[in-house]
Amino acid sequence: MDSRDATTDAEIVQAVLGGDVERYAVLVERYRDRYARYAAGMLGSRDAAEDAVQDALVRAFDRLADCREPARFAGWLFLILRNRCFAERRQRQREGVLPEEAADSVAAPERSDRAVEERERTRVLERALLRLTAEQREVFVLKHVEGLSYEEIAQRTGATVPSLKMRMHRAYDQLRELMKEQV
Amino acid sequence: MTKTYHPEVKRLLDGELTLAELAPELRAEGEEALRLMRVLDRAPVTLSAELDHRVMATVRQRARSPAWRVWRWLSAPREVELRLRVPRWTVWGGALAAAAALALLLTRSPAPVPSDAVAAQREVVFVRFVLYAPGAKRVTVAGTFNQWDQNAAPLVPAGTGGVWTTTLAVPTGQHQYAFVVDGRRWVADPAAPAVDDGFGRRNSIIAVTTQGARTL
Numbered sequence: 001m002d003s004r005d006a007t008t009d010a011e012i013v014q015a016v017l018g019g020d021v022e023r024y025a026v027l028v029e030r031y032r033d034r035y036a037r038y039a040a041g042m043l044g045s046r047d048a049a050e051d052a053v054q055d056a057l058v059r060a061f062d063r064l065a066d067c068r069e070p071a072r073f074a075g076w077l078f079l080i081l082r083n084r085c086f087a088e089r090r091q092r093q094r095e096g097v098l099p100e101e102a103a104d105s106v107a108a109p110e111r112s113d114r115a116v117e118e119r120e121r122t123r124v125l126e127r128a129l130l131r132l133t134a135e136q137r138e139v140f141v142l143k144h145v146e147g148l149s150y151e152e153i154a155q156r157t158g159a160t161v162p163s164l165k166m167r168m169h170r171a172y173d174q175l176r177e178l179m180k181e182q183v
Numbered sequence: 184m185t186k187t188y189h190p191e192v193k194r195l196l197d198g199e200l201t202l203a204e205l206a207p208e209l210r211a212e213g214e215e216a217l218r219l220m221r222v223l224d225r226a227p228v229t230l231s232a233e234l235d236h237r238v239m240a241t242v243r244q245r246a247r248s249p250a251w252r253v254w255r256w257l258s259a260p261r262e263v264e265l266r267l268r269v270p271r272w273t274v275w276g277g278a279l280a281a282a283a284a285l286a287l288l289l290t291r292s293p294a295p296v297p298s299d300a301v302a303a304q305r306e307v308v309f310v311r312f313v314l315y316a317p318g319a320k321r322v323t324v325a326g327t328f329n330q331w332d333q334n335a336a337p338l339v340p341a342g343t344g345g346v347w348t349t350t351l352a353v354p355t356g357q358h359q360y361a362f363v364v365d366g367r368r369w370v371a372d373p374a375a376p377a378v379d380d381g382f383g384r385r386n387s388i389i390a391v392t393t394q395g396a397r398t399l
Contacts, residue, residue, distance in 0.1 A: 011344030018315030018346050019373040021246040028238050036228040050230045057238045062245060121222040143197075145225050150197075165197070172196055172216070173187040179219060180186060 013070035016061075028057055031074060035081050041141035042085040044130050052088065056081035078156060082138070089134045128178035136171035139164050192216050252374060307352040308391050314338060314362045314370065317345025326360025326386075328353045333363045355393060359386040 007015075007026065015023045032053060039049035060067075060077050067076050129137055142153045150161045150168075157164075194200045195213045205213045245251050312324045322338040328351070329335040338347035361384065362370045371377040372387035380386045 007344050008342060011342040011346060014313065014341050014346035014348070015315050015344050017374075018313050020315050021242060022239075024242055025235065025239050028235050032230055032234055032238075033227070036230050037225075040228045046228055046230070049228060050234060053230060054234055054238055058241050058245070061238075061242045062251070118222055122224055125219065125222055126224070144220060144223055147225075168197070169188075169190075169193045172193050175219065176188060176216075177186040 008071065009073040010070035013064060013067055013073055017064060024061055027060075027073065027077075031077055032057070034074070035078055038078075038141060038146060039081060039085055041129075041145050042134070042137060043088060044126070048088065052081060052084045056084050059084070075156065082157070085138075086134050124179060125175070128175050131178055132171050132174060136167050136174065139167045140171050140175075143168065188212065188216060196220065306355050306393055308355060308393065309350050310353045310389070310391060311348060311350045312336075312338065312360075312362075312372070313341075313346065313348045313374070314364075314372065315346050316362070316364050316370070319345070319347065319364045321365055322347040323363045323366075324349065324351070324360055325363055327358045328360070333366070338362070353391045355391050357388065357390050359388055361386050 007023075009027065009030075012023050012026050016027075035056075036046075036049050036053055039052045040046050043049055043052060056077060060073075060080050063080075067073060069076070129140065132140065138157070139153060139159075142148045142156070143150070148156070150164050153159070153164055154161050159167075188196070189209050189212060191200065191205055191209055192213050195202065195205060196216050202210060202213050202217065314322055314324075316322050323333050324336045324338060325331045325333040336349060336351055338349040340346070341348045359378070359380070360372070362372065364370055369384050371385040375387040375389055377385040377387045
């Protein structure tokens with residue numbers, strides 16, 4: 001299967017629902033990496049992101065008949081992944097897993113071209129990000145990592161722009177405080 | 184010393200202001216905030232190549248399960264949600280209202296209840312039929328609900344991917360049906376169970392109730 005396949009998402013969804021299950025591989029290839037950075041940002045590691053993306057793709061297949069707007073499969077898949085990420089964070093909280101434990105393999109692998117000091121600041125920032133609430137972290141990741149505008153984030157998550165701004169501004173303050181604690 | 188950012192610095196972080204637009208006394212704080220953002224890791228995250236295989240292996244397994252087939256069939260028609268149910272009181276109420284209106288307008292005695300109003304009491308359910316038939320020129324569906332007329336219910340292509348679909352008003356009850364591809368090839372619905380029709384063909388079966396359509 002090839003993600004450069006010109007078939008639209010809607011056509012593939014209809015084909016899969018019509019019994020051609022193998023066509024789902026096109027959607028898998030098309031979206032496997034698109035939201036990986038979001039999931040890694042939310043969960044703090046590439047491994048956790050991979051599990052989340054895999055679960056979301058399987059869950060999307062299970063519920064494909066519920067996808068009321070197949071042309072908007074990508075947005076629908078994002079919501080499934082988002083729920084999965086929030087659920088894992090809630091579970092971690094229940095189990096008392098410290099954010100730092102999950103942050104060890106945060107998306108900041110060793111890079112020879114990055115100064116040690118900068119790498120350390122990145123690590124500290126990633127740890128601080130994991131201490132934000134899931135909602136604060138999400139808006140931060142979507143805006144500053146994924147580069148979306150508040151309006152685009154509102155479209156994806158269903159939240160209003162003022163509430164997103166409020167979350168973000170609290171996140172800025174909290175990050176500043178956390179960074180000062182850790183540096 | 185406060186650890187919260189000044190509101191104008193937050194606007195800077197939001198991209199609504201530039202550093203030069205900040206008041207001079209806020210620039211140091213603004214620079215500090217921007218330094219924080221600069222170290223943020225925005226590198227793409229690539230997942231392992233094995234992920235595709237794992238997902239598809241699970242998907243194939245799920246697709247073989249009867250539960251998924253039933254769920255797919257049961258769920259798909261709900262996208263339409265155009266179930267037509269005409270309660271008896273509505274029919275009679277509508278007929279009486281029409282009769283009263285006629286009486287007022289024409290100063291005649293009330294009109295008789297239209298004969299088609301009685302027919303409207305029969306319950307029908309809108310059922311969506313879908314067939315993946317790439318390369319087909321024409322697809323229709325024929326069954327007990329349209330007296331096996333293979334020209335009565337054509338499907339239309341949903342895009343260019345080979346998926347054909349139509350939504351039909353089907354009377355409640357059990358029905359057998361099959362798709363007719365290009366006017367000559369009879370194809371059972373892969374999403375529904377089928378029975379031998381005694382003539383070497385397979386007919387699909389659905390039960391249409393007021394709760395929706397389901398496979399047997």
